Amino acid sequence: MRVVRLTRAELPVDTAELARFLVGKVVVRDLPDDRISGRIVETEAYLPRDAACHAYRGETPRNRSLFLEFGHAYVYVSYGIHRMLNVAGGARGIGAGILIRAVEPLQGIELMQARRGLERVTDLARGPGKLAQAMEITLGLDGLDLTREGPLWLGRIDRPTGSIGVSVRIGITKETDLPLRFFERGSPYVSGPKRLSV
DNA sequence: CGGCTGATGATCT
DNA sequence: GATCATCAGCCGG
Numbered sequence: 001m002r003v004v005r006l007t008r009a010e011l012p013v014d015t016a017e018l019a020r021f022l023v024g025k026v027v028v029r030d031l032p033d034d035r036i037s038g039r040i041v042e043t044e045a046y047l048p049r050d051a052a053c054h055a056y057r058g059e060t061p062r063n064r065s066l067f068l069e070f071g072h073a074y075v076y077v078s079y080g081i082h083r084m085l086n087v088a089g090g091a092r093g094i095g096a097g098i099l100i101r102a103v104e105p106l107q108g109i110e111l112m113q114a115r116r117g118l119e120r121v122t123d124l125a126r127g128p129g130k131l132a133q134a135m136e137i138t139l140g141l142d143g144l145d146l147t148r149e150g151p152l153w154l155g156r157i158d159r160p161t162g163s164i165g166v167s168v169r170i171g172i173t174k175e176t177d178l179p180l181r182f183f184e185r186g187s188p189y190v191s192g193p194k195r196l197s198v
Numbered sequence: 199c200g201g202c203t204g205a206t207g208a209t210c211t
Numbered sequence: 212g213a214t215c216a217t218c219a220g221c222c223g224g
Contacts, residue, residue, distance in 0.1 A: 044216070046216075052216070053216090054216080076216090078215065078216065078217060079215060079217050079218080080215085081217070081218075082217050082218070084216065084217090086216085099216055101216085127217070127218075128216070128217075129217050129218060130217090130218080169216070170216075171215090171216055171217070172215095172216055173214090173215085173216095
């Protein structure tokens with residue numbers, strides 16, 4: 001399978017636009033001897049002046065990557081257990097990002113199954129915590145430029161993206177009414193309640 | 199499938 | 212000390 005790395009020039013600067021753009025693109029995790037990759041089927045945008053965004057209260061040690069130029073990785077720990085993979089949005093200095101919520105496994109499926117302790121491919125990376133576990137997303141990847149060669153980067157493949165649906169975001173307690181979740185309609189790899197993925 | 203609950207620890211106040 | 216961009220397990224329909 002041929003995966004071509006995305007360049008920063010082809011990424012939308014606007015965070016919501018980038019969130020939509022990333023559906024259908026590919027996350028590639030290059031390990032010393034193996035490649036794990038998955039096609040993004042679900043994202044959520046977190047904007048500046050959005051109380052649900054980790055950057056809302058300003059820059060801190062944890063969220064500094066959100067203020068990097070769009071296309072950098074922001075990885076953090078949620079609920080003390082799960083790691084979340086995000087892509088920074090907006091120009092340098094703008095705190096915004098996109099949570100990658102689910103991918104359709106493409107390469108390294110056996111490795112994902114081993115890491116997750118599951119067989120069902122639709123359960124390997126359906127949800128941000130599952131995705132991070134399956135793809136070995138670690139805190140050490142925080143701050144990486146995802147448009148450069150390295151252990152984690154973004155690419156595209158020659159395959160059409162289906163119709164993209166929009167809904168409110170999942171699992172948050174603030175700004176719960178904003179239509180900032182994007183997903184590929186009909187994909188069995190999308191997470192969340194079914195009513196939000198129509 | 200939807201709804202609920204406990205686990206669990208980094209982060210910030 | 213409170214909060215939390217989640218998940219697995221369990222239950223009822």
